[in-house]
Amino acid sequence: MVLVDAKEATILVEQLNKDIEKFPQVHPITPDMHITHKGVSRLVMIDRYSFKDTEKKTLKTGDFVVLTIKEDPKFPARGLGYIRSIDIETKKAEILIEEEYRHVLENPQEQETGVIVRSLDVIEKPLEVFYEQIAKRNATGLAAVEKTEEDRKKWFNMFYEQLVSLKFVPAGRVLYGAGSQTDVTFFNCYVMPFVPDSREGISDHRKQVMEIMSRGGGVGTNGSTLRPRNTLARGVNGKSSGSVSWLDDIAKLTHLVEQGGSRRGAQMIMLADWHPDIVEFIISKMQNPRILRYLIENTNDELISRQAQEKLKFQPFTAQEEAMYQGIVNYKNFPGLGGFSESIIKEAEQKLRDGGTYSVHNPEFLTGANISVTLTKEFMAAVENDEEYELRFPDVANYTPEEMAIYNEKWHEVGDVREWEQLGYRVRTYRTIRARELWNLINVCATYAAEPGIFFIDNANDMTNARAYGQKVVATNPCGGVRLTLKIAG
Structure with missing residues (x-):
């Protein structure tokens, strides 16, 4: 068995080129190649954009690999290393991790030696380790549409010159997909049409989102066409679970689909x-x-207070827990005697005042997506003038069968309650809210949770050239969300 130690940890070019011969998409390493990037840029290039032997047909001792070195459901850590040995029976490999990634390792011995054992399932073998290889693959793929070999060669050279000199760097999905002969998208992000307000419409939307993400694209969805919580769903003689619950279901796809x-x-x-x-x-x-407690104590709006209370989870102390914290507080007048610092005693006093511990219900809710509020000119004017603002939706509970047929056919094409009302269809005002209360809620949540973002949809539609094609802005994709913290007096 051949072992790789820290001094020998280097890419075996001759061996890798022999492996590359089995993959017609990949260009071999040549002596003039030198662009590998450094640090995070190098890891991203290898992990996201390099063509890999995903079936591990050529995986062997000495190979340079990218792998998950820390498995965490939310924040897994990737790193680069070299195969020291492979155990075929257990389907595991011993890897020497490059030094700059060892700080992520939790086991002290692993962190010191850099040697870890991981399942082959989390290990990938990159065949492109120089940026020039990726540039050649991209240039080959982009020139492939030309009809003659002469034109393909001509355009390959033109594309390659621009790419390898870094005068032009394509979007990530192009870097990954062009020339790879795989069924992936060359577009980074997509914006979906409004979601039809029906189980079938939501299912179709969900399917399209899943297909786009599975091919590498990010997705933007505007759920404003989905009826509010507790609104009549006449077809099943029941009530809707609300737009937010359906949007959470769509967001969960992010955790399921690997792009x-x-x-x-x-x-x-x-x-x-x-x-x-x-x-x-x-x-x-x-x-x-x-x-959440701050919102409950400081808002004047009943709905904001109620929603914050529904999100807040409270667990009262047991008698034993209460006695423990009281025991700590009892040492307040005897500093140093109980070994408790002033900060510990203050914390115990606070816990006794609370009477229990606070957490949140459903902490994973909507975590599969960034969220943003589409802001209208009417709302911003109401904020500026400190006015009441109406929360509205088509009056589906009182529509006739004929009106409901029109709603099912047209509402998701319109997607704006203002425009719907202008077309002559009935709209229901569910309630009014002081605009500044809603505005301040956005700001508080954005400040302490980085969510939601804001998107001035009227401004976007006023300025977009999509109007020249009879289209309008529905939403933005994940790359275009505005993540701002704003403040307003009052």
Whole structure:
């Protein structure tokens, strides 16, 4: 058995080139290649964009690999290393991790030696270790549409010159997909049409999101066409679970779909400021119990207070826990005697005042997506003038069968309650809210949870050239979300 030690840890070019011969998409390493990038850029290039032997047909001792070195459901850590040995029976390998990635390792011995054992399932073998290889593959793929060999060669050279000189660097999905002969998208992000307000429509939307993400694309969804919570669903003689619950179901796809074989998905989910579920939507991702308590204690709006209370989870102390904290507080007048610092005693006093511990219900809710509120000019004017603002939606509970047929056919094409009303269809005002209360809620949650973002949808539609093609802006993709913290007096 051949072992690789720290001094021998280097890419075996001759051996790798022999392996590359089995993959027609991949260009061999030549002496003039030198661009590997450094640090995070190098890891991203190898992990996200390099063509790999995913079936591990050529995996062997001495190979340079990329792998998951820390398995965490939310924040797994990737790193680079070299195969020291492979155990075929257990399907595990011993890997020497490069030094710059060892700090992530939790086992002290692993961190010191850099040697770890991992399942072959989390190990991938990159065949492209120089950027020039990726550039050649991309140039080959982009020139492949030309009809003659002469034109393909001509355009290959033109593309390659631009790519290898870094004068032009394509989007990530192009770097990954072009020339790879795989069924992935060359577009980084997509914006979906409005979601039809029906089980069938939601299912179709969900299917399209899944297909796009599985091929490497990020997705933007505006859920403002979904009826609010507790609204009549006449077809099943029941009530809707609400737009936010359906959007959470769509967001969960991000945790399930691995994008183009190399990364998790990305989603942006939006809801309009006029939607009756907007408060629930904004609070849905708040993970900080202190901020939820702050909202309950400081808002003048009953809906905001109720939604914060629904998100907040309280666990009363047992008699034993209460006695423990009281015992700590009893040492307040005897500093140093009990071995408790002033900060510990203050914390115990606070816990006794609370009477229990606070956490949040459903902490994973909507975590598969970034969320943003689409802001209208009417709402911003109401904020500026400190006015009441109406939360509205088509009056589906009172539509006739004929009106409901029109709703099912046209509402998701319109997607804006203002425009729907202008077309002559009935709209219901679910409630009014002081605009500044809603605005401050957005700011508080954005400050302490980085969610939601904001998207000035009217401004976007005023300025987009999509109008020249009879289209309008529905939402933004994950790359275009505005993550701002704003403040307003009052």
